Amino acid sequence: FTHTVPLLSLSNVFTSNELVNWHGRVEKLAGTNTINYYCELKYDGVAVALTYQDGVLVSGATRGDGVQGEDITSNLRTIKSVPLKLVGDSFPSRFDVRGEVIFPKDKFQALNEQRIANGEQPYANPRNTAAGSLRQLDPGVVATRPLDIFIYGVGAYQGEIPDTQEKVLEWLSTLGFKINPNNKLANDMDQVEKYFDKWAGRHQQLNYACDGVVVKVNNIELRDIIGSLGREPCWATAYKFPSQTAV
Ligand code: IVH
Numbered sequence: 001f002t003h004t005v006p007l008l009s010l011s012n013v014f015t016s017n018e019l020v021n022w023h024g025r026v027e028k029l030a031g032t033n034t035i036n037y038y039c040e041l042k043y044d045g046v047a048v049a050l051t052y053q054d055g056v057l058v059s060g061a062t063r064g065d066g067v068q069g070e071d072i073t074s075n076l077r078t079i080k081s082v083p084l085k086l087v088g089d090s091f092p093s094r095f096d097v098r099g100e101v102i103f104p105k106d107k108f109q110a111l112n113e114q115r116i117a118n119g120e121q122p123y124a125n126p127r128n129t130a131a132g133s134l135r136q137l138d139p140g141v142v143a144t145r146p147l148d149i150f151i152y153g154v155g156a157y158q159g160e161i162p163d164t165q166e167k168v169l170e171w172l173s174t175l176g177f178k179i180n181p182n183n184k185l186a187n188d189m190d191q192v193e194k195y196f197d198k199w200a201g202r203h204q205q206l207n208y209a210c211d212g213v214v215v216k217v218n219n220i221e222l223r224d225i226i227g228s229l230g231r232e233p234c235w236a237t238a239y240k241f242p243s244q245t246a247v
Contacts, residue, residue, distance in 0.1 A: 001061035001071040003049055004156040007098060008066065009231045010042075010214065010238040016193060019215070022237050023189055026217060029226045029234055036218040037186045038165040039195040040152055042238050044209040045102035046131045048076060049155055053094050055086040062134065066231060075134050076101075078143035083176040091175055095157035099149050099177075102208040103130040107146040126209055148208070151177040164218045185218060192239075200241045212240035 013019045027033045047063035060076030061069040076082050079101065103126035111129070112122040123129040133145040151172055154161055162168045166185050173179045182199070186192045196213050203210045217223050217235040226235040 001059065001064075001069045003061070003064075003067055003069060004096070006066045006231070007047060007049060007063045007069075007155070008228065008233050010236060011232045011234075012212075012238050012240055014240050019192070019196075019237070019239055020189065022215075023192075026226060026235065030217070030222050031225070032222075035222070036164075037192050038183065038216045038218040039186050039192060040183045040214045040216070041180060041199060041203070041206075041210045042212040042214045042240075043100040043102055043150055044127050044211045045100040046127070046134055047098065048072070048101055048134075048149070049096050049098050050076065050082065051094070051096040051156075052086060052091065055089070055091060057082065057084050070135075072134050074139040075136060075142040078139050079147045079149055081149050081178040087174065087176040090171075092157045092159040092161070095161075096155040097151050097172060097177060098153045098155050099151035101130050101134060101147055101149050102126065103133070104146060104148055104207045105209070106207055111145075149178055150180045150208075152180075152214075161220075163220050165216050165220065166218055168220070186215075196239050203241060210241070211243075212238045214238050 013022050026035060049061050049063070049069070050057060051059045057077065059071065060073045061071050063069050077084060105126060108123070108126040108129060115122050130147055133142055133147060136142050154168060162171050169179045169183060184195055186195060192215055199210070199213055215237055217226060223233065223235040228234060
């Protein structure tokens with residue numbers, strides 16, 4: 001499957017200092033110092049793109065290398081939170097959305113308990129299990145896996161879409177897509193730091209794996225001015241949580 005608009009990667013920052021430096025570069029490239037950021041969680045799952053034609057899901061693919069992915073339409077169709085038909089009629093005739101497929105932690109634990117009870121080897125972690133499930137050849141088997149999805153953006157589209165990330169996600173939610181309720185608009189860097197601190201302290205309590213927050217310039221027009229360097233947009237970065245060590 002060839003993605004019409006490539007799926008980009010994200011640069012990383014690991015400290016408050018690195019985040020402030022990143023913000024400085026954004027201001028310089030944008031030519032303004034009044035930038036709002038949209039903060040989202042960084043899900044640790046499987047990146048996918050879903051294409052809709054006249055409101056109907058026509059294809060779904062993995063990210064792959066960003067340009068070429070695998071066609072997994074039949075498997076994605078089995079996920080309950082992937083709309084097969086959109087609500088209403090306020091959408092472009094053809095467009096694609098991007099998101100992350102996750103395996104909820106509680107369901108993962110239940111699956112492993114069942115496997116152990118059956119004398120089978122437990123799976124290593126929710127992300128690999130989500131990826132393995134999506135690669136299954138039999139959609140009937142995938143349908144038994146309780147996969148879920150969070151949509152975080154639009155890829156290729158014809159016509160008009162809202163002009164900020166916040167409004168794009170609100171609009172996608174009205175069409176029936178599952179959007180994470182923990183997303184939040186930040187008016188300055190203090191608010192970005194507050195969002196990061198809040199989730200660094202409690203992301204483990206969420207029912208899905210996250211490894212940081214994604215900070216995105218909210219204004220879509222400004223993103224085009226800021227641009228990209230190679231495969232990484234300069235208008236977004238992943239602010240990673242301190243990594244956990246486990247035995
Ligand atoms: S936005 C340019 N938002 O991170 C924007 N990506 O390195 C790129 N990811 O595999 C994507 N949570 O699937 C975006 N809230 C989020 C995300 C997110 C997880 C993944 C994405 C991709 C990787 C990008």
